[in-house]
Amino acid sequence: MKLSNKTKVLEQGEMTLAERLYLPAIVGGMATTLKHFFSKPVTIRYPEQKRYLGPVYRGQHILKRDEAGAERCTACGLCAVACPAEAISMVAEERKPGEEALYREEKYAKVYEINMLRCIFCGLCEEACPKQAIYLQHDKMVPVFHERDEVIWGKDKLVEKMDQRYLRDGWK
Amino acid sequence: MELLTSVFIAKAIIVGVVFAITLGVAAYSTYFERKIAAFMQDRVGPDRAGPFGILQPLADAVKMFMKEDFIPANSNKWLFIAGPCISMLTALMTSAVVPFGDTVTIDGVSFDLQGIDVNIGILWVFGIVSLGVYGIMIGGWASNNKFALLGAIRAASQNISYELAMGMAIITILMITGSLSTKEIVEVQQNGHWNIFYQPLGFIIFIICAFAECNRTPFDLPECETELIGGYHTEYSSMKLGFYLFAEYINMFISGAVMATLYFGGYDYPGIDFVTQQFGSNVASFVGVGALLGKSLAFVFVFMWVRWTIPRFRYDQLMNLGWTGLIPLAMYNVVITGLGILLGKPFMVSVAGLILLIAALFVYDQLTVKKKIA
Numbered sequence: 322m323k324l325s326n327k328t329k330v331l332e333q334g335e336m337t338l339a340e341r342l343y344l345p346a347i348v349g350g351m352a353t354t355l356k357h358f359f360s361k362p363v364t365i366r367y368p369e370q371k372r373y374l375g376p377v378y379r380g381q382h383i384l385k386r387d388e389a390g391a392e393r394c395t396a397c398g399l400c401a402v403a404c405p406a407e408a409i410s411m412v413a414e415e416r417k418p419g420e421e422a423l424y425r426e427e428k429y430a431k432v433y434e435i436n437m438l439r440c441i442f443c444g445l446c447e448e449a450c451p452k453q454a455i456y457l458q459h460d461k462m463v464p465v466f467h468e469r470d471e472v473i474w475g476k477d478k479l480v481e482k483m484d485q486r487y488l489r490d491g492w493k
Numbered sequence: 494m495e496l497l498t499s500v501f502i503a504k505a506i507i508v509g510v511v512f513a514i515t516l517g518v519a520a521y522s523t524y525f526e527r528k529i530a531a532f533m534q535d536r537v538g539p540d541r542a543g544p545f546g547i548l549q550p551l552a553d554a555v556k557m558f559m560k561e562d563f564i565p566a567n568s569n570k571w572l573f574i575a576g577p578c579i580s581m582l583t584a585l586m587t588s589a590v591v592p593f594g595d596t597v598t599i600d601g602v603s604f605d606l607q608g609i610d611v612n613i614g615i616l617w618v619f620g621i622v623s624l625g626v627y628g629i630m631i632g633g634w635a636s637n638n639k640f641a642l643l644g645a646i647r648a649a650s651q652n653i654s655y656e657l658a659m660g661m662a663i664i665t666i667l668m669i670t671g672s673l674s675t676k677e678i679v680e681v682q683q684n685g686h687w688n689i690f691y692q693p694l695g696f697i698i699f700i701i702c703a704f705a706e707c708n709r710t711p712f713d714l715p716e717c718e719t720e721l722i723g724g725y726h727t728e729y730s731s732m733k734l735g736f737y738l739f740a741e742y743i744n745m746f747i748s749g750a751v752m753a754t755l756y757f758g759g760y761d762y763p764g765i766d767f768v769t770q771q772f773g774s775n776v777a778s779f780v781g782v783g784a785l786l787g788k789s790l791a792f793v794f795v796f797m798w799v800r801w802t803i804p805r806f807r808y809d810q811l812m813n814l815g816w817t818g819l820i821p822l823a824m825y826n827v828v829i830t831g832l833g834i835l836l837g838k839p840f841m842v843s844v845a846g847l848i849l850l851i852a853a854l855f856v857y858d859q860l861t862v863k864k865k866i867a
Contacts, residue, residue: 338858347803354533354802366539 339361376490379444379457382435382489384480387425390481393454396430408439426452433479437463438472458487504857509566511588511608518790519742520550526742526797534802538576538665554735555818562731569635570720575738576632576728583625584743590614591750592676592826595759597775600676606760606782607676614675615663617657618751622706626652628740629708629715633725644724648715650703655712659702661823665830666755669839679759684766687758691839694847695722696756698819705815707741712798714808749792753785760785 339345346347365372367433385393394412414431416424446455466472481487524539524546531538539546540859564573596604611617626649633645666688670678682688691698705712716724723729726737752757760781806814826846833842 338854341858342854347799350802351798353796357535358529358798360535362532362537363535366537366540438523 328381358487371476374459376417378459379442379447381458381461381463382440382474383452383456383458384433384476385456385487386481386483389422390483391421391423391425392429393425393452394430394433394436395426395428395452396433397428397451398453399449400446401453403445404440405443405445406439406441408441409446410434410436433476435479437466437470437474444479449474456489457485461488499602500604503599504608506587506615507593507604507606507736508608511591512791513595514786515585515588515743515746518746518793519739519787520554522742522745522793523553523738524549524577524659524799525793526841527728529794529797530801532608533798542685543731555731557735562733564726565637565728567801568728569603572592572635573633573728574733576635576725577733577740578626578628579631580628580740581627581736581743583621583628584740587618587744587747588620588750590675590854591747591754591785592679593750593861594640595774595778595783610674610676613673615667615678615755618675619660619663623652623656623674624742625689625706625740625744629725632729632737636725636728637727638781640721640723641725643715644715644721644727647717647721648708648725651708651714651811654812655702655705655819655832658698658823659706660704660814661827662692663755663818665692665695666832668827668830672846675754676804679754679761682758685758685761685763687756687761689756689796691833692826692830692841693843694822694829694850695706696752698754698826699756701814701819703752704796704799705811707744707748707796709741709796711803711806712811714811717805745793745796746789749789749796751786751861752792753788759834765848 327426329373356386364493387393398411398413401407401409409431411430411434412432413428416427416429442457509677527549528538539549542548542552564570580783589608590611592605592607592610596603596605598604629648630645633641633643633648636642638801666678667673669688669691672678672681678688704710708715714724715721716726721727726734729737760778762781762784765777768780829842829846830839832846833839835844
């Protein structure tokens with residue numbers, strides 16, 4: 322059956338003298354291995370060296386602040402609804418007068434928790450957020466945890482620190 | 494009496510140093526085997542234990558000692574223990590006759606840098622290497638395991654088959670030198686008259702047989718994982734397994750030293766006269782030791798290089814190569830060498846013999862092989 326005309330019919334006649342002697346093939350093979358012996362290893366020694374994973378890698382979550390330093394999240398719950406793993410939960414609270422510098426909108430998340438064992442890092446929360454409040458950082462992974470009480474991350478770990486603001490490639 | 498004691502002490506020191514060098518080289522062969530394998534596969538290799546992983550053999554040794562030393566219930570206990578011991582013993586005994594350097598004169602007394610210069614030197618090497626198969630055979634038999642036994646039988650038949658061609662290759666060396674003593678074989682080759690130039694065919698036969706005798710790839714059928722699990726050391730664990738593996742690396746190093754002795758001038762190196770004039774004969778001798786070690790290590794590298802290049806032979810191919818390939822070739826080589834000695838032009842005749850052989854093979858090939866169907 323000829324479907325693609327890509328079939329290559331191999332003629333398997335007797336081996337030639339050079340092929341039967343093995344030695345030319347062995348010398349050729351050894352030349353190849355010697356070439357690789359002097360070429361640079363492709364290994365990245367992981368814990369010490371880290372590969373750049375691209376601007377769209379979905380790593381550790383962050384709750385962004387705006388330029389003035391107020392939290393963007395308004396506790397609308399869309400991220401929690403979008404989350405397929407049901408990892409996100411929050412408690413909303415009304416902003417008191419005098420807290421305008423802390424929270425951008427009139428409503429804010431008093432509690433915002435992500436269960437890192439449930440999270441599958443799909444990034445749907447980031448897509449659902451209308452306020453550009455939650456992002457998955459491209460350059461930071463969630464560190465390994467060993468204890469049960471380290472699993473649920475609250476606002477203390479999630480909210481962006483002003484001294485080390487998150488900037489994705491391509492942002493101004 | 495005093496002379497005797499000083500000679501005895503000198504020999505004891507030489508034996509001790511050779512023993513230490515052999516073990517050290519064997520230990521670091523395991524590290525460099527892995528490093529070379531890694532480099533050839535574009536990897537980095539072991540680099541965690543110490544700088545560049547230089548302490549890896551130490552870590553391996555600790556691991557080996559910590560493992561459970563298991564003896565199968567239905568095995569022959571004493572033979573099971575004797576197997577790796579014999580392997581190790583025979584591997585270490587071979588180096589006794591290898592001349593590691595020329596004579597050194599201290600306080601008017603001359604010592605050969607050699608374990609013992611016996612007049613049957615190369616026969617000793619040959620005999621001990623043949624004994625080495627007992628270690629494998631006994632280990633495989635005592636394990637009371639089908640695969641171990643099959644591996645041991647393979648090792649035995651392979652070693653015996655390749656010893657014939659190896660012996661024939663050595664015979665040509667004896668014809669040139671006229672002596673079995675390794676020391677004399679080296680002395681004949683001084684000043685660049687290395688046997689490799691007179692015996693290129695013999696060297697190729699010898700190195701192929703050396704690969705088979707050391708059970709190294711492409712002839713490592715005794716431990717063919719796909720067919721025999723681990724071969725003769727299937728049932729071995731802990732330091733007994735370590736001994737088997739160690740013996741293999743020692744054999745590699747020693748066979749490298751033997752090849753350097755037989756074909757590459759032993760401790761000869763270019764510029765030996767210059768060094769003797771400038772620094773005295775003692776220094777020249779010690780540089781010669783370095784030259785021999787360098788040559789041996791180069792062979793160890795070739796062993797590893799081949800291992801990470803060539804896949805294993807099939808068993809019938811192995812036997813075919815040994816019996817119908819190498820033995821007739823070795824016989825032809827003996828005839829050619831004899832002719833060279835008779836005509837008094839060994840170099841010319843050996844080159845002519847090689848060319849004649851290739852031409853004859855080519856003509857034979859043209860006459861017998863069916864053409865590929867176009």
